[in-house]
Amino acid sequence: MLQTGLLPVLADEVIAVFHQCIRRPHTALLGSMVLLASFYLPSAQAADIAAGKAKVENVCSACHGLNGISVADHIPNLAGQKPEYIAAQLAAFRSGARKNEIMSVIAPQLSKADIENVAAYFSSQPGMVPGAVKSAMLPNLTQTRVTFPANYRSTFKRYHVLNLPDSKQVKFYYANQVAAAAAMAGKPLPDGSEIIVENYSAKLDAAQKPIVGQDGYFIADALRSLATMQRGANWGKDIPEMLRNEDWNYAIFTPEHQLRGDPNHAECLACHKPAKDASYVFTLGELGKAKSAGADTGSK
Ligand code: HEC
Numbered sequence: 263m264l265q266t267g268l269l270p271v272l273a274d275e276v277i278a279v280f281h282q283c284i285r286r287p288h289t290a291l292l293g294s295m296v297l298l299a300s301f302y303l304p305s306a307q308a309a310d311i312a313a314g315k316a317k318v319e320n321v322c323s324a325c326h327g328l329n330g331i332s333v334a335d336h337i338p339n340l341a342g343q344k345p346e347y348i349a350a351q352l353a354a355f356r357s358g359a360r361k362n363e364i365m366s367v368i369a370p371q372l373s374k375a376d377i378e379n380v381a382a383y384f385s386s387q388p389g390m391v392p393g394a395v396k397s398a399m400l401p402n403l404t405q406t407r408v409t410f411p412a413n414y415r416s417t418f419k420r421y422h423v424l425n426l427p428d429s430k431q432v433k434f435y436y437a438n439q440v441a442a443a444a445a446m447a448g449k450p451l452p453d454g455s456e457i458i459v460e461n462y463s464a465k466l467d468a469a470q471k472p473i474v475g476q477d478g479y480f481i482a483d484a485l486r487s488l489a490t491m492q493r494g495a496n497w498g499k500d501i502p503e504m505l506r507n508e509d510w511n512y513a514i515f516t517p518e519h520q521l522r523g524d525p526n527h528a529e530c531l532a533c534h535k536p537a538k539d540a541s542y543v544f545t546l547g548e549l550g551k552a553k554s555a556g557a558d559t560g561s562k
């Protein structure tokens with residue numbers, strides 16, 4: 263999510279911290295400020311542009327493009343950006359001074375040398391020219407081994423429902439028996455696990471407010487999409503380690519059960535990575551608490 267207006271504020275914040283570090287003795291500083299400053303200050307060693315390019319090619323290009331022109335409007339271009347700015351933003355994501363669901367996962371996996379190298383590489387790329395086209399997404403991060411679980415309504419367990427008041431939507435979560443049995447036994451979800459989430463628009467009343475059913479959940483109206491995650495042996499082998507979720511693959515399907523080619527799975531993977539200890543499933547707790555292993559397809 264691009265938060266317009268946030269960037270100048272954060273840049274000022276970083277620069278302010280940096281200046282403070284120069285003025286004040288290090289002993290008086292908070293640990294995070296020292297960390298920020300040490301990442302921000304150029305080191306004695308020259309940056310290695312080729313090493314930076316290799317890192318970008320493997321990971322960052324999935325979103326920012328190999329040439330620093332990003333793959334989508336909500337992802338910033340980095341081509342021609344000042345290396346100090348890039349390094350300062352990565353340091354801020356690392357320290358938590360700047361937060362983003364994706365970059366807060368990626369930046370802490372970069373070493374100080376990585377940061378200098380990728381910053382030098384991106385800044386060496388020609389900046390955005392008028393009419394420049396967006397970069398293509400990476401094939402290994404758009405392809406998926408996920409297949410549509412045709413009979414999930416009758417064979418999967420419905421284990422969770424979530425109201426989304428802001429977007430006036432409601433989501434229904436289903437897991438297959440392999441996933442449900444493991445979760446209820448407190449075990450990591452094994453290969454063969456499948457989870458699918460139906461995303462509906464909520465039925466609205468005359469005042470355009472979602473109608474709430476007796477169970478407290480919004481009444482579903484039109485199905486918008488189906489989000490799935492499935493895992494199988496070696497399914498993650500083509501995914502760079504910084505993004506990889508072991509052997510999970512992701513996919514989005516249309517209401518007609520057609521695979522959508524537009525989602526960038528780098529985003530699914532990066533965002534789900536913090537749920538590593540929960541088999542990459544944010545709602546694992548709900549699945550583990552599910553009452554019985556029998557299918558429960560609900561009313562809708
Ligand atoms: C899965 C997609 C994804 C990947 C992979 C990714 N980024 Fe990002 N990056 C983003 C998004 C989205 C933002 C915007 C964050 C925000 O709005 O605060 C961003 C922002 C940034 C920024 C701040 C740019 C600015 O204008 O302030 C830098 C620097 C950056 N990324 C560097 C990297 C580097 C280096 C890598 C590889 C190691 C990388 N990113 C990999 C999605 C990604």
Ligand code: HEC
Pocket residue numbers: 363424433435457458459489490491512513514525526527529530531533534542543544545546
């Ligand atoms: C911005 C972070 C973010 C991104 C990007 C993201 N997810 Fe999720 N996902 C979540 C969170 C948080 C939940 C749990 C709550 C919810 O469903 O909103 C979730 C839940 C899920 C679930 C149910 C299992 C679980 O983890 O609880 C599936 C399946 C899923 N996402 C698939 C996808 C797919 C496919 C993509 C990429 C097209 C994707 N997600 C991208 C954050 C994200």
